[in-house]
Amino acid sequence: MIERFEPNRATQAGFAAYHDVVTASQAADRPGEPALPLEELIGRMKKPMPGMGRAAHWVGLRDRDVVAVAEVLFLDEENSDIALVNVKLLPKHRRAGIGSALLRAILPELKAQERRAIESWDVVAGTAGQWWAETVGLRQVRRVVRQALITATADRTRWDVPVPAGYRLEYWEGTAPESLVASYALARGAIHDAPLGDSDYRWPEYTVERVRAAEAELRSQGILQRLVVAVHEATGAVSALTELCVHPRRPDWGYQRDTAVVAEHRGSGLGRCVKAHMLCRLVVDAPEVRWISTTTGAENTHMIRVNDEVGYTTLPALIAVQGEVAAVEARLAAVR
Ligand SMILES: CC(C)(COP(=O)(O)OP(=O)(O)OC[C@H]1O[C@@H](n2cnc3c(N)ncnc32)[C@H](O)[C@@H]1OP(=O)(O)O)[C@@H](O)C(=O)NCCC(=O)NCCS
Structure with a gap:
């Protein structure tokens, strides 16, 4: 079951379930990196980072448990035709069609908001996200190097x-x-x-x-x-x-x-x-x-x-993927 998730009406337990998915997904794809604190996630969900436009959220439930989440940022100003999409699943629920179902469920809202293209910037190169993106019609448009500096040891x-x-x-x-x-x-x-x-x-x-x-x-x-x-x-x-x-x-x-x-x-x-x-x-x-x-x-x-x-060290790279909303819709019609 897929539902809209409204940060302004959500309970602490609802946020915690959303956070669990984000954290477990990150732990699978970026092992060893600090997790986003729950309070920071809640703050960002209630008010997206400056410059990122308005946000909308969905959750995917199985037996009433949240197993998947999707965030869409409706970029504004010069990027008003782009929807920045981020779908994440609990690792053990991957490969069951849930990610594709979530993406399919958010398409009407993307069209209602007159978005031409979907981009996702948070895919870790060489992980499931990359293969999934290709399948649903999102092609790699950019490779991004991530670097981190730990002040204590620099x-x-x-x-x-x-x-x-x-x-x-x-x-x-x-x-x-x-x-x-x-x-x-x-x-x-x-x-x-x-x-x-x-x-x-x-x-x-x-x-x-x-x-x-x-x-x-x-x-x-x-x-x-x-x-x-x-x-x-x-x-x-x-x-x-x-x-x-x-x-x-x-x-x-x-x-x-x-x-x-x-x-x-x-x-x-x-x-x-x-x-x-x-x-x-x-x-x-x-x-x-x-x-x-x-x-x-x-x-x-x-x-x-x-x-x-x-003194920065290099972390696993990200790829940005992109596709026209209409093309993704056509691709998803062909995926289960
Ligand atoms: C990417 C992600 C959302 C995919 O969700 P999912 O529910 O597992 O994907 P689906 O089951 O809908 O996959 C549909 C198709 O994508 C392809 N695919 C998905 N994961 C794959 C993998 N690990 N390897 C190869 N192909 C894969 C397959 O063709 C699959 O169809 P099939 O299982 O019938 O072969 C999930 O792996 C995830 O949460 N990854 C971390 C976050 C992320 O990278 N999100 C993408 C950014 S939007």
Whole structure:
């Protein structure tokens, strides 16, 4: 039986059952990695992460037990035609047609929300998710390298990176200084050069208004956004940036997000410099952060190398898969 799961009406037991599926599925596909805490899952289900649009959830039940879950994020702005789908099953219930049944059950909602394409970014390469995706008509469009840094064991001498001549570093939390915000919004656009493979996802077009709106959204969720930027002394322009977020319900975890160097400033070591400086600040200001995670397109060898240099280790890769809703529907009609 497949049911909608409404986070605003769910009980603690309902969330716990949902969480059990997520945790067991992750333990099977990413053994040894810390599980998402229940409270963090509940928070994200009630209010999706900034920039991810509105969410909807389903559960698959067998004999009244939740054995499968599905989350759909209806991306917005430049990605309003994409539904980001994540289906997960308890390992012992896999291969019984439940994943396909869940996907089939959510298709009417995807069409009602005028979604053209389905993407899923959370498939661990070489696991059931990859073979299943192919079967249901989702093709691989991108490979993503996952890297993690454990602060307790990291070699901190690697963070001793000098600031290239002609630049100074600035640091802020939550709100870009008024004097830099316009230049910072422009610099964020440098992320557009980060490869997205054949994914239909489009990076946001940053403006001062969107930067301020994103900051406000993060603040409203209690997420602490830390920025290290490099300012080009001659022009006063932000030429590189790196962003790391810590969530209130997961204080031991750092989400290393965008790092971007403006095109004309590349090749001077600014990427490594801002990233290393972020780590130096973080371990002093937030010693409770024990694990930092980041993802990078597999073709983005420069970023991956920078991460290696500052002490990240590489985890099993992810693949992003994608298919047109109509094509997936046709494929699913043929699968049991
Ligand atoms: C991917 C997942 C949801 C599939 O759910 P499922 O209920 O086991 O899948 P189904 O039984 O509907 O599989 C349908 C078809 O997909 C293919 N398939 C599924 N798992 C497979 C595997 N491990 N190896 C090879 N083919 C597989 C088969 O063709 C299968 O049909 P068959 O069993 O008649 O041969 C489940 O394995 C899972 O939770 N994985 C972890 C999370 C994940 O990667 N989700 C995908 C992102 S949306």
